[in-house]
Amino acid sequence: MAAETLMNYDRAKELKDFDDTKAGVKGLIDSGIVNTPKMFIRPAEELAEEQINPCQKNTEVPTIDLSNIQESSRQTADWRDSLNLSVQDSDPDPSEMPAVCRKPAIEYSQYIKNLGETLFELLSEPLGLEPYHLGSMGCTKGFSTVCHYYPACPQPELTLGVKKHADPGLLTLLLQNEISGLQILHEGQWFDVQPIRGGLVVNIGDLLQMISNDKFKSVKHRVLATPIGPRISVGCFFSGHASLLDQPFGPIKELTSEANPPRYKEAVLKEYIAKFVFGALDKKPPIDHYKI
Numbered sequence: 001m002a003a004e005t006l007m008n009y010d011r012a013k014e015l016k017d018f019d020d021t022k023a024g025v026k027g028l029i030d031s032g033i034v035n036t037p038k039m040f041i042r043p044a045e046e047l048a049e050e051q052i053n054p055c056q057k058n059t060e061v062p063t064i065d066l067s068n069i070q071e072s073s074r075q076t077a078d079w080r081d082s083l084n085l086s087v088q089d090s091d092p093d094p095s096e097m098p099a100v101c102r103k104p105a106i107e108y109s110q111y112i113k114n115l116g117e118t119l120f121e122l123l124s125e126p127l128g129l130e131p132y133h134l135g136s137m138g139c140t141k142g143f144s145t146v147c148h149y150y151p152a153c154p155q156p157e158l159t160l161g162v163k164k165h166a167d168p169g170l171l172t173l174l175l176q177n178e179i180s181g182l183q184i185l186h187e188g189q190w191f192d193v194q195p196i197r198g199g200l201v202v203n204i205g206d207l208l209q210m211i212s213n214d215k216f217k218s219v220k221h222r223v224l225a226t227p228i229g230p231r232i233s234v235g236c237f238f239s240g241h242a243s244l245l246d247q248p249f250g251p252i253k254e255l256t257s258e259a260n261p262p263r264y265k266e267a268v269l270k271e272y273i274a275k276f277v278f279g280a281l282d283k284k285p286p287i288d289h290y291k292i
């Protein structure tokens with residue numbers, strides 16, 4: 001009986017059915033956010049107008065930020081523009097999104113939310129937890145969508161698109177256009193993560209490493225600057241809901257024991273987040289402050 005079920009198993013059909021529900025990646029691609037580079041190429045007056053529009057509380061309009069460059073140091077600016085859209089509720093307020101990308105961004109957020117819920121269920125299981133455990137902790141609520149635009153770089157050897165880092169949050173779902181540049185660090189060596197059309201990169205972040213008491217491991221990665229472009233990527237960062245900001249969190253109690261004690265101190269989410277918002281991406285990661 002089991003063998004028969006196995007023989008009838010049609011993986012291609014299962015994937016197609018998953019995509020057709022639009023919980024899958026196809027829905028994300030269809031929503032077209034990766035084809036929205038025009039949000040980065042706009043007249044200066046239009047950008048200035050958005051920057052002073054007070055209703056866009058959750059949006060950072062893209063600018064090349066050179067403020068972290070100190071003349072005396074050899075620090076370089078990252079070779080990219082980024083647009084950050086924070087979605088804290090299931091239905092983001094359209095007036096808080098730049099008009100140019102409002103429709104795809106809202107549609108995309110909805111798919112990501114559904115996919116995030118599924119993935120946190122799947123991740124609860126190998127931890128030996130009930131499927132809804134991570135979801136019920138608030139992991140699936142609230143995420144930031146960051147759209148990166150990496151223009152072609154005339155001297156890619158002098159800079160990087162994004163410096164080496166691990167994502168500080170719980171989980172990142174990343175969509176890339178066809179131009180490569182993303183690399184992960186494995187056993188001291190950098191490996192390319194080639195874009196697969198219709199595929200998402202799923203990255204474990206430091207916060208998930210922390211609450212899983214090292215059962216899941218975050219991965220260090222970076223983005224090269226490339227002579228061809230633009231490279232576009234859209235990362236959705238699950239880092240816990242705003243309502244959890246004042247709560248302490250640490251390794252999940254069910255995952256620790258006398259034989260396997262907590263490897264991290266408890267932290268207040270707000271303080272943890274402040275450490276990565278105000279710290280440099282490639283300097284001491286926030287997780288290191290809590291290691292026991």
Ligand SMILES: O=C(O)CCC(=O)C(=O)O
Nearest residue numbers: 148162167182223233235
């Ligand atoms: O653009 C990419 O592929 C990755 C960007 C990234 O690592 C990040 O935003 O944290």
Ligand SMILES: [Fe+2]
Nearest residue numbers: 165166167221
């Ligand atoms: Fe990252």
